[in-house]
Amino acid sequence: MRTLDLDQLRAFVMAADLRSFTAAGTCLGATQSAISLRIARLEERTGRRLMARTPRSVGLTPDGTRLLGHARAILAAHDRAIAEMTGGAARSTIRLAVSDHAAGSHLATALASLRLALPLLAPDVVVGLSTTMRDAYDRGEADAAVVRQESGRRDGTVLFADPLAWAAAPNLDWDGGEPVPLVALHGACGVKTASTRALDGAGLPWRYAFLGGSVSALQAAVRAGLGVGVFGRRHLPEGCMPLDTGLPSLSTGNVVLHCRLDGEMRRVLAAAFRGAGGASRRSDDGP
Structure with missing residues (x-):
């Protein structure tokens, strides 16, 4: 009996959402080649070609589209089970201040990446003008801020131009x-x-x-x-x-990240919003 590997499914969903193996790997703490290998092994398990890969694009095949909904459901059920069995002890909240001009309609992609990378994370998100969001961060009302930076202030982590x-x-x-x-x-x-x-x-x-x-x-x-x-x-x-x-x-x-959190959370936040920005502009991963 064939079984589906959760790490392979998570790589598949992330790559499908971001349309990039590189961005998916950044969000999941893996290399582009590792993501490619996981998806290749998932294709072997299913006996179907799931992703169409060229030097300039990454997309779903018809079989990949059919699997995507099932993959999301499997991962969601797994993550709910973990949350229930741990009594929610591992769930954490992060306060995010996000500029509308920095994220806009791509906020959903970034949040989906966060959910896949940190399934027990409960984001508390406010959206507004870059100056307002940056001020909220400076006042300690947000743990992290993703804003657009035109001139003047030059601190923060640049996510992309x-x-x-x-x-x-x-x-x-x-x-x-x-x-x-x-x-x-x-x-x-x-x-x-x-x-x-x-x-x-x-x-x-x-x-x-x-x-x-x-x-x-x-x-x-x-x-x-x-x-x-x-x-x-x-x-x-x-x-x-x-x-x-x-x-x-x-x-x-530049779209920049201001974050007072360290370690894994900072990395995942940067990867999620960088990946959403990159996925909206290009698909650059080949086989």
Whole structure:
């Protein structure tokens, strides 16, 4: 009778979520080759090819897609059993302050990675502006913060570079002779400051066409054709393209981790958010 190995299933789910053997290995404390070997052995056990691997991409085959739901259920049942048998003694809470511009729609991928790497972790997460999240961390209200850093402060662990880009929907009714209709967040925002400074430096007039309270609200406004938004290239709204002509170039900021925790927790946090950022930009693992 064939049995499925939990470590192999965990590697498979992590690689499927992150679309990268390297990122999966970082989250699980293993090398890229070790993750590849675990998945290869899982394929041997199932007698099915589960992942399509090329030098430029990692994806699921139809058999891999069918197995993924079962794999998640098996791991969840295992982790619940461990939690119940230990009486929840091993469960821990971590307070996370996460910038919307740093994580945005990729927060789910990072949290999934955390769950797989530390199944008994109970994250307590708040999301907001980078300055607000960094201030919360400085006041001791968060154990760790993941924020976007444009300029000035240079501490923290750099997770990845995130270049800014102008974005607009194809139905935007605007020509270059009018003030740039800017879509931006309420309040003090490093991305908003970078965009207005770039426009002022280029001598281009601009106006606020929409102010919102979240990156998802800005994405919706840009998709609706209300104006031009500025996002990290990982967060370009669906159906919208970067505007590479007619507007000034923008800076490349860093997404950084501030963390007062040491050891395994710091490593796993960095890997989870770095992996989510990397998975959104590329799939770089071959066989």
